[in-house]
Amino acid sequence: MQLPDNNGHFGEYGGRYISETLMPAVIELEQFYKKIRNDKEFIKEFNYYLKNYVGRPSPLYFAKRLSDIYKSDIFLKREDLNHTGAHKINNTIGQALLAVKMGKRRIIAETGAGQHGVATATVCALFNLECEVFMGKKDVERQKQNVFRMELLGAKVNPVESGSQTLKDAMNEALRDWITNIKTTYYMIGTVAGPHPYPLIVRDFQSVIGKEVLKQLKKLPDILIACVGGGSNAIGLFYPFFKYPQVKMYGVEAGGCGIETGMHAASISGGAPGVLHGNKTYLLQDEFGRIADAHSIAAGLDYPGIGPEHSYFADKKRIIFASVTDDEAVWAFQKLCRLEGIIPALESSHAVAYLEKIKKEIKGKTVVINLSGRGDKDMHTISEYLSSNTNKKL
Amino acid sequence: MSKENKIDTVFNRLKTENKTAFIPFISIGDPDIDTSLEIAKTLIKNGADIIELGFPFSDPMADGKVIQKSYERALKRKISMEDAFSFIKKLKAYRDIPVILFTYYNPVFVLGEKFAEGAKNAGIDGILVVDLPPEESAELTRSIQDKNIYQIYLIAPTTGNERMKRILSYAKGFVYYVSVTGVTGARKGLPETIKSKVKEIKEISSIPVGVGFGISSKEQARDIGKCADAVIIGSKIIQFIEDDINDKPAIIRRIAEFSFDIKSNL
Ligand SMILES: Cc1ncc(COP(=O)(O)O)c(C=O)c1O
Numbered sequence: 335m336q337l338p339d340n341n342g343h344f345g346e347y348g349g350r351y352i353s354e355t356l357m358p359a360v361i362e363l364e365q366f367y368k369k370i371r372n373d374k375e376f377i378k379e380f381n382y383y384l385k386n387y388v389g390r391p392s393p394l395y396f397a398k399r400l401s402d403i404y405k406s407d408i409f410l411k412r413e414d415l416n417h418t419g420a421h422k423i424n425n426t427i428g429q430a431l432l433a434v435k436m437g438k439r440r441i442i443a444e445t446g447a448g449q450h451g452v453a454t455a456t457v458c459a460l461f462n463l464e465c466e467v468f469m470g471k472k473d474v475e476r477q478k479q480n481v482f483r484m485e486l487l488g489a490k491v492n493p494v495e496s497g498s499q500t501l502k503d504a505m506n507e508a509l510r511d512w513i514t515n516i517k518t519t520y521y522m523i524g525t526v527a528g529p530h531p532y533p534l535i536v537r538d539f540q541s542v543i544g545k546e547v548l549k550q551l552k553k554l555p556d557i558l559i560a561c562v563g564g565g566s567n568a569i570g571l572f573y574p575f576f577k578y579p580q581v582k583m584y585g586v587e588a589g590g591c592g593i594e595t596g597m598h599a600a601s602i603s604g605g606a607p608g609v610l611h612g613n614k615t616y617l618l619q620d621e622f623g624r625i626a627d628a629h630s631i632a633a634g635l636d637y638p639g640i641g642p643e644h645s646y647f648a649d650k651k652r653i654i655f656a657s658v659t660d661d662e663a664v665w666a667f668q669k670l671c672r673l674e675g676i677i678p679a680l681e682s683s684h685a686v687a688y689l690e691k692i693k694k695e696i697k698g699k700t701v702v703i704n705l706s707g708r709g710d711k712d713m714h715t716i717s718e719y720l721s722s723n724t725n726k727k728l
Numbered sequence: 729m730s731k732e733n734k735i736d737t738v739f740n741r742l743k744t745e746n747k748t749a750f751i752p753f754i755s756i757g758d759p760d761i762d763t764s765l766e767i768a769k770t771l772i773k774n775g776a777d778i779i780e781l782g783f784p785f786s787d788p789m790a791d792g793k794v795i796q797k798s799y800e801r802a803l804k805r806k807i808s809m810e811d812a813f814s815f816i817k818k819l820k821a822y823r824d825i826p827v828i829l830f831t832y833y834n835p836v837f838v839l840g841e842k843f844a845e846g847a848k849n850a851g852i853d854g855i856l857v858v859d860l861p862p863e864e865s866a867e868l869t870r871s872i873q874d875k876n877i878y879q880i881y882l883i884a885p886t887t888g889n890e891r892m893k894r895i896l897s898y899a900k901g902f903v904y905y906v907s908v909t910g911v912t913g914a915r916k917g918l919p920e921t922i923k924s925k926v927k928e929i930k931e932i933s934s935i936p937v938g939v940g941f942g943i944s945s946k947e948q949a950r951d952i953g954k955c956a957d958a959v960i961i962g963s964k965i966i967q968f969i970e971d972d973i974n975d976k977p978a979i980i981r982r983i984a985e986f987s988f989d990i991k992s993n994l
Contacts, residue, residue, distance in 0.1 A: 341863060351833055351859045353790045355884035355909060358891065496796055502787060509789045514910040516886060609833045609859070610787060622808045623835035624786040 337643065342530020345649070348642035350529040352612045356509075359516045360612075364531040366436055371538065376431065383427045384542060387460070388417045390424075392543075394550035394702070399673040404689055406696040409555070410705045411547055411571065414678060420707030421543060421567045422453035422524060428539035429522045430457035438520035440464045444508040446473055446501035446563070447634035447681065448480025449707055450524030455489035465489040468507040470500040473633050480711055498627040501637045505611050525564025526641035529612030533641050540570025547702055548574055556699040557692075559584045560706065561684040562655070563599070563634050565641035567706035572653065582654070585644060586688045588630035589657035599628035601640040602648045602655040615642040631660035631715065632680035634707075658687040661726060664719055666690070667709065668728040679707035680715065733876055734826040734853045735901035738777050739936045739957060748953035748994040750775050751938060752987060753830065753962030755782040755795070756812050757802035758969055763976055764802075765818060767969070767983055772823050774984045775991025779819075780856070780960065783812050783831040790858045792913030794963040797970060809835055809843065813850035820851045828854040828880060836868065844871040854901050856880040862898050869898075883929060885909045885921060893932055902936035902958060903929065907943070914944035914964045918952075926955045950993040959994060 342348050342364075350360060370376045384390040393412045401408045413421040433441060441463050445451030451467040458465035467484055471493040474481055484491050497503035505528075512521045526533045526540070547555070558575060560568035562585040575581045590598035598604055601616040608617040610625055618626040618638035628638040647653040658666075663680060666687035670678050678686060682705045689696065689703075709716070720727050742749050752771045758764055768779060784802035788795060816827050829852050836843050836857060847855065855877060860868065862881065869879060878901035883892055886909060896903060907922050908915060922939060929937050939952050940960025949959045965983055972978040 349864050350861060351864055352861065353858050353884070354861060354882040354895075355790075355886050355906060357861050357863075358884075358886045358888060496800075497786065506787050506789045510792070510911045513790065516909060606838070609837050611789070612859075614837075617834070619834065619838070620806075621838075622806070623838035624803070625834070 337646070338530060338534055342534070344642045344646035347614050347645040348530055348533060349614050350612060351609045351614065352529050353513065355513050355516065360529050367432065367531050367535055370432065370435060379431055380428055384424065388423050388427065389415065390542065391546045391550070392416055394547055397674050404693060404696055406698060407700045408689070409551065409700070409702045410676070411543060411702060413543065413567065413704060413706045414676070414682070414708035418453050418456050419710060420449040420453065420679065421540060421570060422450045423456065424542055424570065425524065425536050425539045425566060426450070426453040426457045426522060429535065430461050430463065433463065433520035433522070434461055436520065438518065440515065440519045441522050442466050442468065442508050442511050442519055443522045443524060444468050444501065444504040445524060446504070446636055447632070447711060448473065448477040448484065449634055449711065451489070451491070452480050452483050452487070454522050455484040455487035458489060459487045466511070467491050468494050468504040468511070470498070470504045471495050472499040473501065473504070476715060477633055477711060478714070500628065502625060502628070502639070509611070525566040526569045526643060527564045527611060527613055527615065527639060533613070533643055536566050537569045537573055537643065540566050541573045543567065543570035543704065544572060544574035547571065551702070554578055554581055555702045557582045557584065557696060557701045559586060559685045559688050559701065560704040561586050561635065561681050562640060562644060563637050563681060564639070565644045567704050569641065569643060571702070571704045576652065583652065584688060585653045585655045586684045587655060587657040588632055588635035588684060589659040590629040592659055593657060597629040598657065599630040599635050599637060600657040601638060602644065603657045605638070607645065610639050613642045615645045616640055616648065631663060631719065632684065634679070634681040635684065656688060656691065658684050658691070662687040662690070664716065664726060667716065672728065676705070677709040678705055679709050680712045682706045731876055733878055733901060734824070735778065735878055738826055739902060742777065742957070748956065749777040749938070749958035750987065750991045750994055751778045751780055751958050751960040752776050752965050753780040753782060753960060754965060755784050755798045755802050756815050757784055757805065757807045758798045758966070759801050759973060760805070761811065761815060765815060766980060768819050769822055770980050770984050771987050772825055774987040776825065776987060778826040778828060778958070780828045780830050781812070781816065783809065783829060783835060785832040785835060788832065790911055792911040792963060794914070794966050794970065795912050798966045809839055809846065813846045816850040816852060826853040827851065828856055830856045830858065833857050833860045841871060844875055844877070847872070847877055848875040852877055854878040854880045856904065858882070862895055880904055882906055885919065885925060889928065892929065896929065896933040896935065899933065899935050902938045904960070905929065905937055905939045905956070906941045907939050908941050910941070912941055912963055914967065915942035918942055918948055922952060923955050946989050946993040949990050953994045959990070961990065
């Protein structure tokens, strides 16, 4: 079976739940993308920028000291070494090329941690496009440095004051802008969510991660681990491996203060199917179908939804979803700093932290962790956390 | 179906009178349940032919600032779909004019089959789900089809002719033409294209056309009434609630005057 199907469904998930004003634009995007998706010139251009601008392939690093501790072979896929510091740039390069080909010169994007915003602002500078980024006011405050980076790159950052003032509200505002400026504007979604064809487009551009791992490892890994916000770095790693049933996949969601507290961002572990931001998928919501606020120490995971393909594979149990808490993520963050000299993003620290939960299972196995980004952006958050939780300091 | 849908009854009557329907929009529970019921009755008393009631949602992506704030005010208290149904029952007991429930899809989706049953018992005549295009409507359509509830479809300035034809083939009651490319909210000027788009719709189908999004004055209403079968006004009315949030009699008075004025121009 081909996923998504022609209407953008992954089983019962995905689809296009958007207002009529947007429908024609989304259909136009789908038709345009279908034509260009397998175009040799387009792929060549995409690969050119991945190699010469992003610095791909990113290393697959054998983490020796980490491996010794867990008595397994642990490899880190170093997306943190990409230009701009995370996997997000793979997608924005691809979508910027697409926007240029469609003749759209104004780009809008939503961002949580600011990584997708920075990656968007970067490609807009590179391709001379006008750029506006929507970011929840709370995120603007906790990710000041990324706001400054975006502005340096020539983007306009619009703080969003509605709702919970985080990523979901930024996405609402981006959608409102898009409805208003649909003729001139390309909406650059930063993860494998949103109306069809976005989950497909972003998966295509992020799949370079898994394809490289296949080449670099020269054998099949036993276990893949990735953190999951919307799910783009995870799909990017997993997608090329779906056809190998022996490869086990773990998607690690943000457990925040613990699933039982209700303060988390684990849509699959702690949510239910629903419809938001153009797709049907697992969501955090109350009994009346109103969207709940998410919580995570990692701004990039602080979203009450997840990409529809993850929902599909969660039901099928092809991807196993689990969660780790803020505390566990911060522990793993520090551990990786000390053991490997790598400062990971707080998002990626969730994937690293999961090793501790499957200690027994991974013994003697080959494990690949997607190190989706670097932690420079998180210095402020971490230092605040450790100064108010001194007992959590390693 | 033996019983005629009341939306059809209203449009048939107005057609013989050569008049345009006035469809005001307010949110259920803004600023609180009792006051919003009072406002709805005021609108009916002062000329509303059909009433559109918004179910407050946490993430109203297609709405501008005024309706966003209205939903936020309403959501200070938890309002369930059950509360909305009982609100509508009370309103219908006051006067049985057609009620259209305006909502985002998630609150409907999570209720599953219970939604259609409840909507029927409440007496809802039409449902407009703003983020549910025909492509994704199969489930809802199936659940309401034997309940004499119409699903109201939208046509936008961006909708091309082929797509328009397809939407019109599903449309029942009336079709909602979104007058501006954008979110809800009152606007001073409205695009010139409204008339030609309404004409385009009317060349394809004989279904009544309601025009909404951005209408804020009696001049605009009168002008649009010349080509459309219904004028839908939301943000402008809700603005009265925001403006006099601490003076309920003033809210009621101003909304009464405004709707009377609008209806006299249709
Ligand atoms: C470093 C990093 N990892 C992961 C994520 C989560 O996004 P996704 O699940 O789409 O990979 C983000 C989002 O901002 C991020 O910055």
